[in-house]
Amino acid sequence: MKRSDCGKNIQELSDDENSALKINAGKESKLKNSDGFSGYLEKKRRKLTLQDYIDGIASGDRVILGRALTLIESKRSDDNKLSKAIINSCLPRSGNSIRIGITGVPGAGKSTFIESFGLYLISLGKKVAVMAVDPSSSKSGGSLMGDKTRMERLSGMKDVFIRPSATSGFLGGVNRATREAIILTEASGYDVILIETVGVGQSEILVHSMVDFFLLLQISGAGDELQGIKKGIMEMADGIAVTKADGDNIQKAELCRKEIETALHYTLNYDRDWSVPVLTLSAYENRSIDKVWEMISRHTGIMKKNGRFDQKRKDQIGEWLKSAIVQSLENEFHNSPKIIKVIDRYRSEVLSGKLSPAAAVEELINLFRDDK
Template sequence: MRKRLSVEDYTAGILAGDRIMLSQAITVTESRLPADKELAAAILKETLPHSGNAFRIGITGVPGVGKSTFIESFGTYLTSLGKRVAVLAVDPSSQKSRGSILGDKTRMERLSHNPLAYIRPSATGLFLGGIARSTREIMLLCEAAGHDIILIETVGVGQSETLVKGITDFFLLLMLAGAGDELQGIKKGIMEMADAIAINKADGDNAQAAALAVSAYQNALHLFPKADSGFPTEVLTCSALQENGMEAIWKLIREFEKTTRANGFFDQNRQNQNLNWMHDLIRQSLENQFFSDAAVKTKLTSLEEAVRDGRELPDSAAEDLLRTFRNVKS
């Protein structure tokens, strides 16, 4: 059992930008021990007034698109501007492997040795909601520790994107050029979530195909509804490997921030994110209590089957379960 420090020690360490203290506080945040939960809540409460000042960027794309190389390249570029960068990951698949997309540090070797960058492998062994929750808290701690930019990597397959979209200011989708490759594995809805699309691996023989992909996507997006941000979804190319395009992407992101701060979307979006987060937590908690109730559990499987097959109305099954739950409670 690791020794825990006091709330004051952790807070002072984080605010001083001490990476070891930050890492230890994150470990406390990810812990499921009740004492740790209380400690984590107290640390978060103390550091909260010092968070919120970073720009938060979600980065997604299917496996093979080059996310790690991109983050290495983009993160290195940002540090070259003097920015302090924190890299986090939401990776529900790591539950299975007990590994992590960022655990393989060799893929971001340069960035991991950069004093301006902080890389935190994703939490493992948590359900998706738990990962998202801890990621949000880790983000706030990293902000309190003085990081200017938070990069959150996700795996491009669905639900985790919605969660990351819900805690970031800007959502970047990485894609590849070439026949059919653009679509490979990307779920419906994710493209419409993106604030910008970067066609990666725009180098060598692939450069021309990437340029063609850019104009094809620009034309296509032109036909789709405008973003709520008021900032049109841009498409550009980059080569993470050759470190090309990083400046253009950063310029675009700064323009996005400028536009959305001016039109009020930036603040509105963060406020809505905070409120939605609270409501999601309440909903989760109410549902957890309901579905973990012993009497509900006893009935649930057979009722779900009947509803699925159309033998029972969803309405009466819901009524039945809710009555069961309330009788037990009262």
């Protein structure tokens, strides 16, 4: 959508009375005349048009950015219509950040590292956005909500935006919401996007599919079983950092670093231009945090020079398109009145052994097609 088109039907594309984002306000005033705490409350409460969202995001307004992210997570059809218009308007201003995925074994101190790293980036004049990917967050509440309260120094900085995990209970929904959140934060002027994984397995694979650099945090003395959880992730990592290299743990951290370097010789290297570095650092003592950024900057420079950076971005967009098609068709299937009417019967027949899953799928798909 071109900016010149943004004013078209703006009033129609606004939060309606039933939207989860709509809070009854008193006397409304224009956003540009709002200031201080009263302005903050006014922006949190008032009904926003498409143009309000576009202007607010472009100006770096964190309140409006937060409301836009809530909107894209909504399951209401009216909210989805507005969120799509916002995403389309923000696309031309997106893509200029460095997207960094951060994962690690339990106890590696991800939130402590993110705060130290974020503060370092702020000292360089960067604007930093932090978000999480957690498919279970609708059940567990996610970890970043708690981490936000622990990252007190970082969350208080004016050039930082911290967003708890998207609250969809399934991976496809988190996939879409996180990718769209990246677009909005980039359009709002954030230079570095930090995406934390929560848990292990699918969330790490998902984050890897949407970032430019994937950082794995390890700790010494975690035990073979615990470290083994991450062995499959090592091949995905662009860089590895052994955390908590301070006090009596410095020598253990250095030994762990050497062991990881040895292990990397037995993993596949997908890029001949880049050998995965292994660092030791202490977020507590704020030591070697700068080396992480140097590593990421060096990787970015190499990838841009050999064309892999742009190609990877294009491949990620292609994967996003494929997953969006699958999710859209799946939603349409499950919301079909004919399917809703018979799905429980087919499930019972499959569970009782009267019908095979393949046969049930074939009949259900045919029924769905007949409904078109």
